Amino acid sequence: MRAGTEAAFRSKGGSNWKLGRWAERLEPYLYIAPSLILLSIFVFYPIIRSVYLSLYLTDPLGNPKVFIGLRHYATQLTGGFFQSLLVTLKFVLYTVPVGLVLGFILALLAYQPVKGSRFFQLVFSSPLAVSAATGATIFLMMLNPVSGIVNYLLGLIGIEPVRWLTDPKWALWAVGMVSIWLRLGFNFVLMLSGLQNVPEELYEAALVDGAGPWARTIHVTLPMISPTIFFALVVGVIHAFQVFTEIDMMTAGGPSGATNVVVFQIYQEAFRKYEFGSASAQAILLFIVMVILTYFQFRLGERRVHYQ
Structure with missing residues (x-):
């Protein structure tokens, strides 16, 4: 009975230790999360969206309609x-x-x-x-x-x-x-x-x-x-x-x-x-x-x- 209790205690302590390590690893990302969210909305997404639209012919509202690949780039160059x-x-x-x-x-x-x-x-x-x-x-x-x-x-x-x-x-x-x-x-x-x-x-x-x-x-x-x-x-x-x-x-x-x-x-x-x-x-x-x-x-x- 005593041996089983010690094993359970060690198992519980090990899981707490692992959770603590994960918390330490995630903590820096929580600090920079607001900046990452703002950059994603106002920088990364517009860049990705621009790359996507550059591969299409669009309607007057900016919706992609016809895929043309790199034709826009060739035309501009x-x-x-x-x-x-x-x-x-x-x-x-x-x-x-x-x-x-x-x-x-x-x-x-x-x-x-x-x-x-x-x-x-x-x-x-x-x-x-x-x-x-x-x-x-x-x-x-x-x-x-x-x-x-x-x-x-x-x-x-x-x-x-x-x-x-x-x-x-x-x-x-x-x-x-x-x-x-x-x-x-x-x-x-x-x-x-x-x-x-x-x-x-x-x-x-x-x-x-x-x-x-x-x-x-x-x-x-x-x-x-x-x-x-x-x-x-x-x-x-x-x-x-x-x-x-x-x-x-x-x-x-x-x-x-x-x-x-x-x-x-x-x-x-x-x-x-x-x-x-x-x-x-x-x-x-x-x-x-x-x-x-x-x-x-x-x-x-x-x-x-x-x-x-």
Whole structure:
């Protein structure tokens, strides 16, 4: 009788031990379950749904009707996708480097220990509070070829009015100016936070060695904030590839397709032509391009990043 009781106790203790181990294994997943649920609803499911729709011809409501396999991808790779991708790449090259340089210069100016620097920090970071729609509306009025203040100021110095938003040579530049200004506050805050984390001892050592302001900037500041610059570069490229609001409100992809970036073309395909399968194929192709580009940014950029 006693032997049977001990065996039952050991069996019960073993089962409790196993339950405890399972609880320990499941506990981390319970903590991340809310995030996984949100990601599944708003990220993973839309991606899977887009891949699924890209294989079908759809009706105007977006319901798949006829399976066509990879035909949408073949059509886009031999059609207008590369043209809109080229426009998007130009937009990235126009906006991202200029935005990073301006953000760095403004951060250097606002970082100086002078009276009123807090006020300038507030002013330089103010574009963060402006939405893309508001910024596009402001610049739309400023760049008006007839009543805009930009052409008025150019006329004061003898320059002929520029058709900023109706000339294919200038339209992408004009929209790029809006994007640079809207992102300037974000870049400024990032650069300023990077500058505030540079140890003062390094500047003092550079001064002892006789380094001037330019040498300190090149050999101390830039290497020490290179992780911040790299992060701003990656995020800026991703944001530039996803530009939509400025294009939609200012040029609607024109003139003559000069500002027809990929995201705006996807919008046109899906919500103007109601070709959801074709739009989904373009979205997947854009996703692949961005993944490849981000991969190469990390492969090439991290070699030049100095981590403390």
